[in-house]
Amino acid sequence: xxxxxxxxxxxxxxxxxxxxxxxxxxxxxxxxxxxxxxxxxxxxxxxxxxxxxxxxxxxxxxxxxxxxxxxxxxxxxxxxxxxxxxxxxxxxxxxxxxxxxxxxxxxxxxxxxxxxxxxxxxxxxxxxxxxxxxxxxxxxxxxxxxxxxxxxxxxxxxxxxxxxxxxxxxxxxxxxxxxxxxxxxxxxxxxxxxxxxxxxxxxxxxxxxxxxxxxxxxxxxxxxxxxxxxxxxxxxxxxxxxxxxxxxxxxxxxxxxxxxxxxxxxxxxxxxxxxxxxxxxxxxxxxxxxxxxxxxxxxxxxxxxxxxxxxxxxxxxxxxxxxxxxxxxxxxxxxxxxxxxxxxxxxxxxxxxxxxxxxxxxxxxxxxxxxxxxxxxxxxxxxxxxxxxxxxxxxx
Numbered sequence: 001x002x003x004x005x006x007x008x009x010x011x012x013x014x015x016x017x018x019x020x021x022x023x024x025x026x027x028x029x030x031x032x033x034x035x036x037x038x039x040x041x042x043x044x045x046x047x048x049x050x051x052x053x054x055x056x057x058x059x060x061x062x063x064x065x066x067x068x069x070x071x072x073x074x075x076x077x078x079x080x081x082x083x084x085x086x087x088x089x090x091x092x093x094x095x096x097x098x099x100x101x102x103x104x105x106x107x108x109x110x111x112x113x114x115x116x117x118x119x120x121x122x123x124x125x126x127x128x129x130x131x132x133x134x135x136x137x138x139x140x141x142x143x144x145x146x147x148x149x150x151x152x153x154x155x156x157x158x159x160x161x162x163x164x165x166x167x168x169x170x171x172x173x174x175x176x177x178x179x180x181x182x183x184x185x186x187x188x189x190x191x192x193x194x195x196x197x198x199x200x201x202x203x204x205x206x207x208x209x210x211x212x213x214x215x216x217x218x219x220x221x222x223x224x225x226x227x228x229x230x231x232x233x234x235x236x237x238x239x240x241x242x243x244x245x246x247x248x249x250x251x252x253x254x255x256x257x258x259x260x261x262x263x264x265x266x267x268x269x270x271x272x273x274x275x276x277x278x279x280x281x282x283x284x285x286x287x288x289x290x291x292x293x294x295x296x297x298x299x300x301x302x303x304x305x306x307x308x309x310x311x312x313x314x315x316x317x318x319x320x321x322x323x324x325x326x327x328x329x330x331x332x333x334x335x336x337x338x339x340x341x342x343x344x345x346x347x348x349x350x351x352x353x354x355x356x357x358x359x360x361x362x363x364x365x366x367x368x369x370x371x372x373x374x375x376x377x378x379x380x381x382x383x384x385x386x387x388x389x390x391x392x393x394x395x396x
Contacts, residue, residue, distance in 0.1 A: 033153065033164060034384050035146065035234035039333055043230035043241055045085040055151035056234055068261030069123045072189075075178045075225065077122040080169045081140035087247055091139045097149075098138035099159050102130060102166070109163045114170055121173065133166070141165040146234040164236050172240060175349070175363075178225055181207035182258075189260035196254045209317050209347065211242040214249035221257040224249065237384045239362055278316050278348055279395030283307040284357060286365075286389045293389065294371050298323040300337040301376040302367050302389075309396050316348040316355075330359050335379040348393060357391040365391055 037056035070076035083089040092098070099105060106115040124132035141147060147161040182188070185203045187195065197215065200222070205212045208227075216224035226249065229240040285295040286302055294304035300323070311322045320343045321328040328337040329344035347358045356363040359381045366385035367377035379391075 033156075033160070033236060034386070035151065035236040035238070037146070037233040037236075037238060037384065039233040039239040039382050039384070041232065043232045044082075045230055055146055055148070069125050070121060072261045073179055073183075074121065077118075077169060077173050078224070079136040079140055080165070080172065082144055089140075090143045093143040095138070095142075097142050097159075097162075098134070099162050100130075100134055102133040102137065102162065105159045105163055106166065109157065109160060111163050111167060114163075114167050117170055118166065122169075137162050137165060144235050146236065146238070151234070168235055172229075176208070176227055178204065187258065189258050191259060193258065194254070195256045195258065197251050197256060198253075200251075200256065208242065212244045214245035214247060215251040215256075216249040217251035217256060220252060220255055221259055222251060233382070233384075237364075237382050239382060278312050278314075278319060278355070278393065280312055281396050282310055282312055282393045283396050284310060285392045285394055287354065287392050288387075288389045292392070296379070296391070297376065298325045298337060300328055300335045300379055302379050303371045303376040305374070305376075312393070314345070318345045318347060320345060330381055333381050333384075335359070335365070335381065351390075354390075355393045357393055363390050365389055 035056065041056070081089055081091075103115055106112065106118075118133065119129065122133065123129055141162060144165070145151075147165055149156070149158075149161060152160055181204055182200070184207065187200065187203060200215060201212050204225070211227070213228070214226040215222060216226070226245060228243050228245050230243055232239040232241060283295055284307070285292045287293070294302060295307040296310070297303045297305065298308035308323050310328070313320050313322075321337070322343075323337040325337045326339040327341045327343045328335070329341045330336075331342070331344075344359070348355050349358055349363060350356075351363070357365075359365075362382060364382050366380050366382065366388040368385050368387070369375070369377050370387050371377055377387075
């Protein structure tokens with residue numbers, strides 16, 4: 001059985017006003033759990049033979065205006081669910097794991113920051129957030145093959161797979177700043193303006209790096225945007241590969257309204273859009289919990305020694321890197337630079353004041369240890385190894 005993964009990131013409406021507060025995305029993932037899965041195998045919906053290890057192969061936001069939910073300058077989360085590669089999907093696959101008290105599960109497993117984020121960005125239209133979260137997990141999360149309890153490390157507490165589900169949804173949502181992408185081209189909530197479907201989808205396709213979502217409307221008003229992905233590896237720490245929506249949404253071709261929310265407050269949004277420009281020469285620092293811990297040497301290993309200078313060629317949406325050792329690229333999930341390395345295209349996203357390196361659309365990197373002195377560690381894409389971090393591009 002094959003499946004695609006759909007992120008429905010629904011939104012809330014209202015004109016943006018001065019930003020307030022801030023959420024530290026690097027603090028969202030304090031529990032480090034590795035699936036032990038490679039991300040170099042076939043993506044979901046793209047296998048050519050039966051896959052036996054379904055622990056490593058996945059098989060099975062709202063814009064509300066009346067009443068409004070969530071921040072007035074951000075879409076909010078609906079959920080994440082697997083489909084059968086034909087836009088159909090299974091639901092409520094394991095009633096025995098239809099956990100209640102999601103807030104308690106998150107808190108007990110060291111994910112209180114994730115909970116705090118959900119309380120702002122994953123909210124129920126009727127104010128019953130807990131019931132909404134329980135519904136999304138029971139209906140969709142229990143249908144994810146890579147989140148079955150048998151796929152987790154031995155001794156994992158009951159309900160940990162649900163915690164990992166919510167953390168993954170939050171992580172994906174953070175990479176899709178839909179409100180900002182639209183606002184950057186002058187498309188903001190309005191009581192009078194209308195838009196064509198092609199204007200909206202073109203803006204989102206350009207900002208997302210070339211992928212078209214499905215837009216849904218109610219009575220001619222935009223209220224849902226669905227982003228689709230294939231998945232390599234596990235939902236826990238695999239690579240989500242963006243794809244075009246297989247079907248169009250329900251919005252008409254023209255006259256689409258984008259009404260403001262009737263209430264709520266604004267929040268400061270961490271901008272994960274592409275930076276305006278990249279330096280041509282840069283060092284690359286490793287960030288853990290917002291603090292720099294060394295960075296990359298010329299072989300692209302993680303070290304606390306003097307950092308290498310990299311040459312960057314291209315744009316923020318697609319660029320290559322070289323060091324004094326040669327080309328830089330990713331092979332078998334490992335980042336390396338050297339004479340025999342094939343160039344890989346990378347991208348960059350803005351996160352606050354940082355420009356983060358992304359591979360395959362993900363800004364997550366990890367290693368088996370933390371460097372000290374002359375000890376260095378191999379850099380892997382994704383969060384599948386013991387120590388996770390992001391890589392910040394710093395002009396030199």
